[in-house]
Amino acid sequence: MNFLAWLEQTDFSVWLRESDWGHPIVLCFHAVGMGLVVGISFMFCARVLGYSRKIPLDAFDRLFHLAWFGFWMNAVSGVVLFSGSPRRLLETPAFVIKMVLIAAAGFSLWLLARTLQGVMKPAGASARLSELEAMPAGARVAAAFTVLFWIGTIVAGRLIAYTIGPPPI
DSSP states (O other): OHHHHHHHTSHHHHHHHHSSSHHHHHHHHHHHHHHHHHHHHHHHHHHHTTTTTTSOGGGGHHHHHHHHHHHHHHHHHHHHHHHHSHHHHHTOHHHHHHHHHHHHHHHHHHHHHHHHHHHSOOTTSOOSOOTTSOOOHHHHHHHHHHHHHHHHHHHHHHHHHHHOOOOOO
């Protein structure tokens, strides 16, 4: 806890908390990163769940690079936001729930990719599932849980603003 108290008192953290522009600017980057990660995840999961079956799964390969960019944008901006009020955030249940849900969404996406990898044909032999083939049940379950975890993450993130304790005196 001494490290968190020190972090909270650094010039950067004080500026982030007390300036008119610091927190809102970093929060905007956080929102854009979230939009990329969650938006692309939702599109992919929707495809796995049966929407837009004519779009091949491998069409998402290029979008995943953009999703990773959004993930890293979110990670960096999240660490910066955390540095502004680390002790208060760790005492806020919505923050802890958000962190758990992010990990669950990541695991669910990983599980979805592993499930689909088992059904995809090797490269050169039409490396995509036909739009007529049904998705494996495990992939559909993983996609549904991924969507639920991301929705929970967004809700928990918004609740942080309403449930965080008062600033230290």
